[in-house]
Amino acid sequence: xxxxxxxxxxxxxxxxxxxxxxxxxxxxxxxxxxxxxxxxxxxxxxxxxxxxxxxxxxxxxxxxxxxxxxxxxxxxxxxxxxxxxxxxxxxxxxxxxxxxxxxxxxxxxxxxxxxxxx
Amino acid sequence: xxxxxxxxxxxxxxxxxxxxxxxxxxxxxxxxxxxxxxxxxxxxxxxxxxxxxxxxxxxxxxxxxxxxxxxxxxxxxxxxxxxxxxxxxxxxxxxxxxxxxxxxxxxxxxxxxxxxxxxxxxxxxxxxxxxxxxxxxxxxxxxxxxxxxxxxxxxxxxxxxxxxxxxxxxxxxxxxxxxxxxxxxxxxxxxxxxxxxxxxxxxxxxxxxxxxxxxxxxxxxxxxxxxxxxxxxxxxxxxxxxxxxxxxxxxxxxxxxxxxxxxxxxxxxxxxxxxxxxxxxxxxxxxxxxxxxxxxxxxxxxxxxxxxxxxxxxxxxxxxxxxxxxxxxxxxxxxxxxxxxxxxxxxxxxxxxxxxxxxxxxxxxxxxxxxxxxxxxxxxxxxxxxxxxxxxxxxxxxxxxxxxxxxxxxxxxxxxx
Numbered sequence: 001x002x003x004x005x006x007x008x009x010x011x012x013x014x015x016x017x018x019x020x021x022x023x024x025x026x027x028x029x030x031x032x033x034x035x036x037x038x039x040x041x042x043x044x045x046x047x048x049x050x051x052x053x054x055x056x057x058x059x060x061x062x063x064x065x066x067x068x069x070x071x072x073x074x075x076x077x078x079x080x081x082x083x084x085x086x087x088x089x090x091x092x093x094x095x096x097x098x099x100x101x102x103x104x105x106x107x108x109x110x111x112x113x114x115x116x117x118x
Numbered sequence: 119x120x121x122x123x124x125x126x127x128x129x130x131x132x133x134x135x136x137x138x139x140x141x142x143x144x145x146x147x148x149x150x151x152x153x154x155x156x157x158x159x160x161x162x163x164x165x166x167x168x169x170x171x172x173x174x175x176x177x178x179x180x181x182x183x184x185x186x187x188x189x190x191x192x193x194x195x196x197x198x199x200x201x202x203x204x205x206x207x208x209x210x211x212x213x214x215x216x217x218x219x220x221x222x223x224x225x226x227x228x229x230x231x232x233x234x235x236x237x238x239x240x241x242x243x244x245x246x247x248x249x250x251x252x253x254x255x256x257x258x259x260x261x262x263x264x265x266x267x268x269x270x271x272x273x274x275x276x277x278x279x280x281x282x283x284x285x286x287x288x289x290x291x292x293x294x295x296x297x298x299x300x301x302x303x304x305x306x307x308x309x310x311x312x313x314x315x316x317x318x319x320x321x322x323x324x325x326x327x328x329x330x331x332x333x334x335x336x337x338x339x340x341x342x343x344x345x346x347x348x349x350x351x352x353x354x355x356x357x358x359x360x361x362x363x364x365x366x367x368x369x370x371x372x373x374x375x376x377x378x379x380x381x382x383x384x385x386x387x388x389x390x391x392x393x394x395x396x397x398x399x400x401x402x403x404x405x406x407x408x409x410x411x412x413x414x415x416x417x418x419x420x421x422x423x424x425x426x427x428x429x430x431x432x433x434x435x436x437x438x439x440x441x442x443x444x445x446x447x448x449x450x451x452x453x454x455x456x457x458x459x460x461x462x463x464x465x466x467x468x469x470x471x472x473x474x475x476x477x478x479x480x481x482x483x484x485x486x487x488x489x490x491x492x493x494x495x496x497x498x499x500x501x502x503x504x505x506x507x508x509x510x511x512x513x514x515x516x517x518x519x520x521x522x523x524x525x526x527x528x529x530x531x532x533x534x535x
Binding site for chain 1: 243289290291292295297298301
């Protein structure tokens with residue numbers, strides 16, 4: 001079963017983190033990604049640029065409207081994601097707890113919906 | 119077939135239903151992989167028992183018989199439907215293959231299923247409300263009406279909460295499994311927490327009707343016993359069961375005939391339930407012997423010291439204060455600190471207790487907690503500081519929401535005036 005892990009963190013904390021600390025954190029992320037990609041449990045993932053780069057797009061009555069910023073202003077911001085392949089929610093929770101961001105932010109674990117298409 | 123054996127069989131079916139229906143359900147969920155399908159299979163299994171047991175006699179292992187009957191009937195029904203609806207064939211195949219080799223039906227596997235059900239209903243990925251509703255419905259077999267009445271909710275709300283929880287179990291694939299050793303402490307905590315919440319709702323209920331509340335107390339104690347039977351080496355399971363029994367032993371004296379709150383010092387100790395106290399105290403010792411002592415066991419040890427003391431004056435306050443020190447190390451919360459201050463006041467005098475209490479209240483976390491002000495008022499009254507005591511009771515009264523507590527506080531103020 002596939003799960004998406006959405007990593008929410010305070011991006012201000014990232015922006016103001018001293019460089020050695022930020023490098024150490026990145027190292028942990030690389031190690032996590034490599035380890036779980038090798039085991040086949042991480043199928044993919046990406047870090048996102050900060051929310052000041054975000055644009056929200058809607059189409060209403062056939063007209064495109066574009067606004068600056070993320071869909072919702074929140075205390076912690078979506079900063080990246082991993083796509084997991086796990087046996088069940090317990091295994092997904094175990095892997096999510098190893099994402100470095102889990103110690104400073106929050107990881108939302110969402111099962112991927114599977115569609116049957118003929 | 120004689121009329122006697124029919125009666126025997128129906129009495130047996132009723133007995134088995136009461137004792138085993140939830141365990142049978144627990145196994146059917148494993149074998150059929152779905153709560154709702156298992157509920158139907160359970161119903162079919164007992165229908166089969168009603169047909170067959172009077173003629174063939176009660177089987178040697180009724181639980182295993184029912185599990186097997188429920189499973190076969192479900193697969194059979196899917197096979198029958200497959201003749202009209204091809205998609206049913208795949209379902210029937212799937213069900214059969216789930217445990218194609220002889221499904222394990224020995225007592226140990228069936229007990230494991232019972233644990234699987236409890237741990238799944240109390241999974242931390244479910245909301246606290248959902249865990250309670252699901253546990254009471256699926257594990258304790260209370261109706262949604264009973265659960266609703268106990269928690270001042272409506273049956274549709276409770277039913278919806280249960281439906282959503284089952285949907286999450288299915289869609290997010292919460293496994294029907296006993297936690298791994300690494301997960302066990304956290305997962306067991308979640309189960310114990312649900313049981314204790316149910317107990318407290320029954321015991322110290324803020325609302326709801328008295329009969330239903332008695333159900334909740336009984337069910338939580340029953341769950342505690344069951345869990346201890348399944349996990350005999352877990353000190354905190356013994357600790358929680360002990361704590362519930364020791365609290366419950368005082369149920370007759372906690373309020374007066376007119377519904378007023380009676381303090382521990384005012385209660386008629388002759389009315390405390392000796393059998394529950396004895397069992398509770400024995401379980402405290404058992405928990406201590408496991409060497410893994412947690413907050414439930416320590417709280418139970420404190421409750422046991424109260425329960426076994428012939429009067430409030432003769433209580434071993436020194437040991438109680440010492441146990442609160444232990445509890446503070448495991449779980450440093452302001453409420454435990456406050457209780458510790460009360461014990462210190464009994465051991466070293468009201469002055470010592472008051473100094474601690476003033477320190478705790480000065481930090482502000484308990485400022486809106488009425489019982490903190492009531493406890494402080496009590497110490498002030500003992501020291502003869504009447505005006506300050508009245509002021510503290512007034513503060514408690516302003517914060518208290520429950521009618522019996524408000525009457526109790528008003529009575530205290532009246533006595534001091």
